[in-house]
Amino acid sequence: MRAGVLYGIAANVLWGLFPVYFHALDELAPVEVLAHRIGWSLLAVVALLALARRLGAVRHIAADRRTFGLLAAAAAVIALNWGVYIYAVAVDHVVEAALGYFITPLINVALGMIVFGERLNRVQLGALGLGAVAVVELALYYGGVPWMALVLAVSFATYGLLKKLAGVPAVEGLTIETLVLAPLAAVYLVALAWAGEGAFATGDLGITVLLMAAGPVTAAPLLLFAACVVRVPLSTVGLIGYLTPVLQFLVGWIVFDEPMSAARWAGFTLVWIALAVLTWDGLRRARAGRLVEPEPAAA
Numbered sequence: 001m002r003a004g005v006l007y008g009i010a011a012n013v014l015w016g017l018f019p020v021y022f023h024a025l026d027e028l029a030p031v032e033v034l035a036h037r038i039g040w041s042l043l044a045v046v047a048l049l050a051l052a053r054r055l056g057a058v059r060h061i062a063a064d065r066r067t068f069g070l071l072a073a074a075a076a077v078i079a080l081n082w083g084v085y086i087y088a089v090a091v092d093h094v095v096e097a098a099l100g101y102f103i104t105p106l107i108n109v110a111l112g113m114i115v116f117g118e119r120l121n122r123v124q125l126g127a128l129g130l131g132a133v134a135v136v137e138l139a140l141y142y143g144g145v146p147w148m149a150l151v152l153a154v155s156f157a158t159y160g161l162l163k164k165l166a167g168v169p170a171v172e173g174l175t176i177e178t179l180v181l182a183p184l185a186a187v188y189l190v191a192l193a194w195a196g197e198g199a200f201a202t203g204d205l206g207i208t209v210l211l212m213a214a215g216p217v218t219a220a221p222l223l224l225f226a227a228c229v230v231r232v233p234l235s236t237v238g239l240i241g242y243l244t245p246v247l248q249f250l251v252g253w254i255v256f257d258e259p260m261s262a263a264r265w266a267g268f269t270l271v272w273i274a275l276a277v278l279t280w281d282g283l284r285r286a287r288a289g290r291l292v293e294p295e296p297a298a299a
Contacts, residue, residue: 001231001232003227003231004227004228004229004230004231004232005228005231005232005236005240007224007225007227007228007231008224008225008228008229008232008236008237008240008241009240009243010221010224011221011222011224011225011228012221012225012240012241012243012244012247013243013247014217014220014221014224015221015244015247015248016243016244016245016246016247016248016251017247017251018085018089018217018248019089019094019097019248019251019252019255019256020251020255021210021213021217022085022086022089022090023089023090023094023256024210025086025090025207025210025211026089026090027207028199028207030083030086030087030090031083031188032188032189032192032198032199033086033211033214034079034082034083034086034185035184035185035186035188035189036185036189036200036211036214037082037086037214037215037218038079038082038178038181038182038185039178039182039185039186039189039214039215040211040212040213040214040215040216040218041174041178041214041215041218041219042175042178042179042182042215043215044215044216044218044219045171045174045175045178045215045219046175048171048219048223049171049172049175054171054172057169057172058172058175058176061168061172061173061176062176067166067167067168068176070162070163070165070166071162071166071168071173071176071177071180072176072177072180073162074159074162074163074166074173074177075176075177075178075180075181076180077155077158077159077162078155078159078177079181080151080155081151081152081155081156081159084148084151084152084155085097085152087148088148088152092256092258093148093252093258094248094249094251094252094256094258095249095252095253095258095260095264096146096148096149097148097149097152097248097252098245098246098248098249098252099138099146099149099245099249099267099268099271100148100149100150100151100152100153100156101152101153101156101244101245101248102245102249102268102271102272102275103131103135103149103150103153103271104152104153104156104157105238105275105278106127106128106131106153106271106274106275106278107153107154107157108157108160108161109124109127109128109278110128111157111158111161115161121281123277123278123280123281124278124281126274126277127274127275127277127278127281128274130270130271130273130274130277131270131271131274133270134267134268134270134271134274135150135267137263137266137267137270138263138264138267140263141261141263141264141267169226170222170223170225170226171219171222171223171226174218174219174222199211228240238279238282239279242275249268
């Protein structure tokens with residue numbers, strides 16, 4: 001379990017430092033960065049599967065129409081998520097992007113109620129209410145809905161839902177998703193190069209290397225996270241997962257010096273209280289479930 005926790009921490013630290021990586025590419029159009037991320041991620045995951053001799057599993061998964069349909073939908077949703085995140089970093093809204101990932105667990109609870117008909121207890125309803133109040137308060141602060149945070153939260157929660165329904169391993173799933181997106185990304189990049197406007201291999205070696213690194217940057221935390229999930233309880237995985245938005249928030253606030261007014265602190269504090277309540281309730285119910293779990297009958 002100790003190794004699993006360390007894998008989880010490493011994965012979330014890497015995700016938490018994503019703003020630093022994408023900020024180094026903020027002179028490029030977000031769509032160009034997104035297209036490169038799709039292409040290089042595909043190469044990275046295919047190489048990993050080839051080394052592990054698991055490429056055949058991709059063909060088997062893709063042959064199932066329902067699973068392929070779910071992963072194709074997941075591909076569209078994650079492309080939206082990646083694109084909005086890259087844009088948020090490029091326009092110095094890292095703190096708002098972090099807010100989106102703080103809100104994601106609350107959206108997960110709402111989706112459980114809407115999609116699976118899960119009945120929420122008073123604590124969960126209270127946490128959702130606090131989250132809603134926080135969004136309204138921040139909307140008043142921004143002078144409009146914090147759309148980047150909401151799009152990131154809803155898209156990532158929906159992505160998780162689709163992946164849960166598909167029920168495939170992380171690397172194989174990402175391979176199919178990037179395969180679905182790759183033709184569009186390739187057409188865009190070829191058109192960009194044809195027009196002489198692409199940034200890849202046009203003289204700036206640093207930008208070229210950073211774009212090529214998009215594959216490993218995407219795949220490495222995914223593999224670490226997969227190694228974590230199979231070794232530690234999901235409640236622990238959830239707690240470790242808060243590292244990502246915390247680090248992204250700190251990078252935006254401290255490293256990139258994004259403003260944090262009293263109104264903004266108030267909104268974030270409401271979200272953090274809601275998450276603390278939701279986490280406490282989840283841990284309490286998990287412990288209660290273990291206490292009442294019947295012992296196996298003697299043979």
